[in-house]
Amino acid sequence: MGDRVDAVFDALADPSRRYLVERLTELGFSTPTELAGELPMTRQAVTKHLALLEHAGLVTGTREGRKTVYRPELDALGDASRWLERVGAQWDERLAALGRHVTVRQSRAPG
Amino acid sequence: MEIVREIVLPVSPAEAWEAVTEPERLEEWFANDVELDARPGGRGFFRWDDGDVRHAVVEIAVAPERLVLRWDDDGVVELELAEHPDGTRVHVRETSPQWGLALELHACAAWAIA
Numbered sequence: 691m692g693d694r695v696d697a698v699f700d701a702l703a704d705p706s707r708r709y710l711v712e713r714l715t716e717l718g719f720s721t722p723t724e725l726a727g728e729l730p731m732t733r734q735a736v737t738k739h740l741a742l743l744e745h746a747g748l749v750t751g752t753r754e755g756r757k758t759v760y761r762p763e764l765d766a767l768g769d770a771s772r773w774l775e776r777v778g779a780q781w782d783e784r785l786a787a788l789g790r791h792v793t794v795r796q797s798r799a800p801g
Numbered sequence: 802m803e804i805v806r807e808i809v810l811p812v813s814p815a816e817a818w819e820a821v822t823e824p825e826r827l828e829e830w831f832a833n834d835v836e837l838d839a840r841p842g843g844r845g846f847f848r849w850d851d852g853d854v855r856h857a858v859v860e861i862a863v864a865p866e867r868l869v870l871r872w873d874d875d876g877v878v879e880l881e882l883a884e885h886p887d888g889t890r891v892h893v894r895e896t897s898p899q900w901g902l903a904l905e906l907h908a909c910a911a912w913a914i915a
Contacts, residue, residue: 699874778804781893785808787830788891792810792820 701746706731707739711748714762721757803896810889814882817889818865821880845870 702708706729713728714720722740726733740760743749751758810817820826822839834848838859845857860877861869868880881892
């Protein structure tokens with residue numbers, strides 16, 4: 691089921707990181723210095739959160755001269771919703787198997 | 802965010818309860834290897850042939866009505882059994898508090914680029 695999806699959920703478990711993803715989505719792109727200006731957080735802390743978000747595939751950082759510019763990766767969030775569909779499909783399969791299992795067992799029961 | 806499914810099994814609630822709590826029965830439909838102590842605080846271990854492994858703790862177990870498992874990765878599975886004219890209705894609900902956030906952000910992102 692993917693480490694990638696786990697990484698996405700872990701990354702979004704933190705409110706500061708959720709804020710960073712939301713803010714990057716609104717702005718289109720930004721830098722750790724700009725983002726730190728909007729949060730009660732140091733640039734170093736923002737950089738650390740962005741690195742974790744980048745590892746989860748939620749943002750991408752690009753070196754532009756002396757600064758790193760971050761952009762949101764919207765497809766990664768789509769992975770999470772696709773995973774939801776997959777878990778739904780898993781339950782469809784499991785319950786169908788449960789229905790077969792119970793029915794077969796019952797038909798074999800004596801009497 | 803939650804996933805909800807239902808099935809009606811042509812057996813009594815007591816028999817349906819066995820099918821959803823006894824490891825050797827769960828191995829027939831839920832996972833390939835199952836260990837489960839279906840009592841509050843009991844542990845569950847589930848392995849699938851595709852390599853997936855999940856651990857859970859039993860939060861609630863009221864035979865033959867309600868079983869709630871919490872996955873170690875924070876999701877919750879709730880099974881409710883109730884008498885039905887054709888046997889037993891099994892109601893499944895799987896929730897995870899973190900899905901909501903991911904989807905909310907996704908919706909927000911989709912809106913932002915629209």
